Amino acid sequence: MANVSTKREISSAGSDELSREVKRVKSDDKNGEEDGNEPEWENVLSAFTTSSVLSDSAREKIMFVHGKIADNDAVVVLEKTPIREDFLAELFRGSKLRLEMKNDIYSSYRLQAPPHLNEIKTTVVCPATEKHVKKYQRQESFLVEETGEDYRSITLPYIQEQSLSLQWVYNILEKKAEADRIVYDDPDPEVGFVLLPDLKWDQKQVDDLYLIAIARQKDIKSLRDLSSEHLPLLQNIFQRGKEAILQRYDLPASKLRVYLHYQPSYYHLHVHFTKLGYDAPGCGVERAHLLSDVIQNLQADPQFYKTRTLSFPLRADDGLLGRFKEAGRL
Incomplete structure (x- = not known):
């Protein structure tokens, strides 16, 4: 479930957030093929000691483990491929x-x-903060109904207080990190975006295809900031993203689910592209908004998302949930 204060993507650890947080046991096959050599193997978990299992799912074949690597707290995500x-x-x-x-x-x-x-797909978060540990712990969730006024008086001030770093996003846009993973790049400052695989996808099969389009505009935090002036950007992401996926993965638009999250996991406009039929995390109706619907809503009402009541889930330990309770809205 969404946790606006604890997602990896919005950690304030600094400019090397991505490089230190996600360590792959094996490089992408594509990278190994390009230079003709086998990808290097490394055992970053040889010194890992387990403290507790934060949560696990037998159905999804995934486990989240808390422990230490040397003197650093770490979270290891183990997922059967x-x-x-x-x-x-x-x-x-x-x-x-x-x-x-x-x-x-x-x-x-x-x-x-x-x-x-x-193989077991393995993601390592190290050093892990308390926020990371809480993120992966099994938590009860609550559905919040946020009016336009709630957003302005409760949610927006809370977001602004967090001072959460987006440097890892800017590193991608400026090709300072993950440049070799980019599937499509439109450099236009107004309607441009970068499309690349989500870290949850191991890129070994299209059945669980998952890509993220990150907008180049830096002043759009979420769905709430969108108005009709952003339609060219949204339409460009929608069309060019589908075309790029067809060209790279031979997957037609009719087999794609294209959507935005609200609340998002980090406050910089990004769009999710997943294969239809893949039960991707966060694709449920309580959080996902189809991009095609967003475009039509803004065409009908330029201020649609600034005024509409939006529902979304928050975990029990989420600070934003506490703000809604304090305001008597839950």
Whole structure:
């Protein structure tokens, strides 16, 4: 669920936020192929000691673990990667099976796959702050109904008080970081944007495709700031983003879900592109707003998102939730 004060993207750690927060156990296959060498392996977790499991999901095959690397707090996210169709023949041929049960035509086995087909996508946050730890802890959530006046009197002052760094966003826009991951770049200062894979996507299959378009305009914090003057920007992201994904991943627009979050996880306008059918985090109706709907709403009413009541979930430990309670709005 959204937590406006604790997301990775809005940490105030400084200009090296991305480089130090997400360490990949293995580089993207694409990077390894470009220079003809195998990607380097590293074991940044060899010194990791576990303190607690913050949360886990058997259905989603993901676990969030808190611990330490040397003297630094760290959060490790372990996620089983999807089974790839192009590896099925090798999986069946090279795996070992141990029979667990057989009854008539039904049998079940424990399958031990070859190591390279049994990877775990791993994200490391180190040094992790208390905010990072809280972000991944299992928390009760509450649905907030925010009027336009609530935004101006409660939410906006809270956002401004946080003084949260967006340097990692500017690093991407200025190609000081993650330049090799950019899928599409429109340099226009008014309608331009950068499209790149979200860190939750391992880029090994399109079934869970997830990309982010980051607008070049720096004065649009969220849905609430949008008006009809931003329609050229939104339409450009919508059209060019779909075209870039078709060209790179051969995925047509009819198989894409394109949306914005409210509340967003960081306060710089960005748009999510995910494959339709993939249950991406935050794609539920209580948080996601289809970009096509946003465009139509602004065409019908230039001030639509400045006045409309918007609902969104907040976790129990979210400071913004406390502000709404103090104001008697929850």
